[in-house]
Amino acid sequence: xxxxxxxxxxxxxxxxxxxxxxxxxxxxxxxxxxxxxxxxxxxxxxxxxxxxxxxxxxxxxxxxxxxxxxxxxxxxxxxxxxxxxxxxxxxxxxxxxxxxxxxxxxxxxxxxxxxxxxxxxxxxxxxxxxxxxxxxxxxxxxxxxxxxxxxxxxxxxxxxxxxxxxxxxxxxxxxxxxxxxxxxxxxxxxxxxxxxxxxxxxxxxxxxxxxxxxxxxxxxxxxxxxxxxxxxxxxxxxxxxxxxxxxxxxxxxxxxxxxxx
Amino acid sequence: xxxxxxxxxxxxxxxxxxxxxxxxxxxxxxxxxxxxxxxxxxxxxxxxxxxxxxxxxxxxxxxxxxxxxxxxxxxxxxxxxxxxxxxxxxxxxxxxxxxxxxxxxxxxxxxxxxxxxxxxxxxxxxxxxxxxxxxxxxxxxxxxxxxxxxxxxxxxxxxxxxxxxxxxxxxxxxxxxxxxxxxxxxxxxxxxxxxxxxxxxxxxxxxxxxxxxxxxxxxxxxxxxxxxxxxxxxxxxxxxxxxxx
Numbered sequence: 001x002x003x004x005x006x007x008x009x010x011x012x013x014x015x016x017x018x019x020x021x022x023x024x025x026x027x028x029x030x031x032x033x034x035x036x037x038x039x040x041x042x043x044x045x046x047x048x049x050x051x052x053x054x055x056x057x058x059x060x061x062x063x064x065x066x067x068x069x070x071x072x073x074x075x076x077x078x079x080x081x082x083x084x085x086x087x088x089x090x091x092x093x094x095x096x097x098x099x100x101x102x103x104x105x106x107x108x109x110x111x112x113x114x115x116x117x118x119x120x121x122x123x124x125x126x127x128x129x130x131x132x133x134x135x136x137x138x139x140x141x142x143x144x145x146x147x148x149x150x151x152x153x154x155x156x157x158x159x160x161x162x163x164x165x166x167x168x169x170x171x172x173x174x175x176x177x178x179x180x181x182x183x184x185x186x187x188x189x190x191x192x193x194x195x196x197x198x199x200x201x202x203x204x205x206x207x208x209x210x211x212x213x214x215x216x217x218x219x220x221x222x223x224x225x226x227x228x229x230x231x232x233x234x235x236x237x238x239x240x241x242x243x244x245x246x247x248x249x250x251x252x253x254x255x256x257x258x259x260x261x
Numbered sequence: 262x263x264x265x266x267x268x269x270x271x272x273x274x275x276x277x278x279x280x281x282x283x284x285x286x287x288x289x290x291x292x293x294x295x296x297x298x299x300x301x302x303x304x305x306x307x308x309x310x311x312x313x314x315x316x317x318x319x320x321x322x323x324x325x326x327x328x329x330x331x332x333x334x335x336x337x338x339x340x341x342x343x344x345x346x347x348x349x350x351x352x353x354x355x356x357x358x359x360x361x362x363x364x365x366x367x368x369x370x371x372x373x374x375x376x377x378x379x380x381x382x383x384x385x386x387x388x389x390x391x392x393x394x395x396x397x398x399x400x401x402x403x404x405x406x407x408x409x410x411x412x413x414x415x416x417x418x419x420x421x422x423x424x425x426x427x428x429x430x431x432x433x434x435x436x437x438x439x440x441x442x443x444x445x446x447x448x449x450x451x452x453x454x455x456x457x458x459x460x461x462x463x464x465x466x467x468x469x470x471x472x473x474x475x476x477x478x479x480x481x482x483x484x485x486x487x488x489x490x491x492x493x494x495x496x497x498x499x500x501x502x503x504x505x506x
Binding site for chain 2: 003033036191192194195198202219220223224237238239240241244245247248249252253256
């Protein structure tokens with residue numbers, strides 16, 4: 001099939017993370033392809049945040065490998081790269097959207113500067129150009145041009161989250177990690193953000209790894225789903241198949257426990 | 262019974278399909294829904310799934326879309342391309358990526374329910390399958406508009422999100438969303454259930470046009486008028502036989 005010609009963007013094998021005697025996660029295996037959105041679901045303590053932190057190279061795994069298709073280099077083991085190379089990767093080819101925008105934004109510099117800063121970190125120096133790109137991206141995430149010079153601290157939670165997304169996407173990353181990006185937002189704001197994320201992902205052909213405990217979010221955003229419990233992946237597959245025809249007792253429990261309005 | 266079709270003409274080939282549901286949190290109850298189902302659908306044919314409620318018609322349709330996991334047997338769909346390369350995909354063994362590929366290019370499915378993203382207007386919902394194939398926004402919208410017009414959905418609704426629409430309006434959006442691409446395989450779960458006579462006739466026309474173009478269809482139609490008009494084959498649940506009209 002014509003699919004076989006496409007190289008994976010990320011390849012994870014036998015990934016394991018221990019905190020001393022305490023299991024973080026283990027036995028994680030998957031391949032992520034360009035344009036794919038992978039959802040990781042599970043309850044608190046299931047190991048999903050540990051996994052996300054390992055995948056995004058913020059934490060070194062105890063065993064196993066994570067390989068990423070670095071531009072012009074091909075698949076490279078993340079932890080065989082130097083610290084400096086990893087940092088460049090994180091700033092250019094990756095994005096990370098935190099649940100709390102305060103962790104991903106500088107609250108005391110303007111929204112425009114928050115977005116522009118990322119470009120400057122990559123070496124951009126032309127002020128007018130940086131300003132223009134910031135404006136374009138803030139417009140894409142539906143921030144009114146009149147608010148560009150305001151501080152994010154004066155924004156609503158939903159707006160802050162959109163600024164954080166713009167800050168991440170301005171460098172045109174190929175892979176974006178998201179940790180509960182819609183958590184803590186009002187449902188109406190959540191819907192708007194989901195719609196925005198969905199169209200950005202489609203238009204830009206982004207790959208995304210998104211951690212959430214909200215199954216409805218995964219149905220709308222994720223192509224594939226990984227269900228975690230007690231540090232292990234207990235089920236994975238096509239999102240609608242896992243949600244409509246869950247095989248594992250725990251997934252069945254999760255799916256049947258969702259309240260339907 | 263069916264005769265062995267020309268391989269190149271066959272679009273769906275199901276062999277010895279089994280499907281049960283094991284309800285782990287309800288005492289481990291096991292529901293056997295599909296048992297040893299075999300069938301084939303050729304280009305330009307419409308196989309109607311026939312039988313009382315609860316016998317697994319929708320389950321079979323969902324297995325053909327890769328939405329339900331087949332547990333035994335094969336669910337092969339023909340993914341041959343126009344360049345003449347013949348390729349089959351067994352949905353019972355396919356990876357999520359392969360199933361998504363098959364859905365994007367080859368298989369359309371009209372479910373009984375419209376599941377929408379909040380806030381997205383009708384016109385964008387309907388043009389989305391074309392957008393995902395790389396068609397430009399304006400052209401996709403144009404084609405969506407043509408189809409919505411044909412399905413008599415008033416233009417003033419196109420820019421609205423359909424979450425508050427009537428059942429019949431939602432169903433027509435579902436149908437437009439599925440028919441816009443011109444997939445070689447269509448799976449239709451009661452596509453006319455909540456439509457009035459006029460719109461039912463439009464849907465029958467769409468189905469017949471698709472068949473003329475070689476589309477293979479598997480459908481569930483409780484409306485006997487629709488069924489009689491479009492069916493070329495029947496699969497009878499209960500005795501699991503496949504016969505031609």
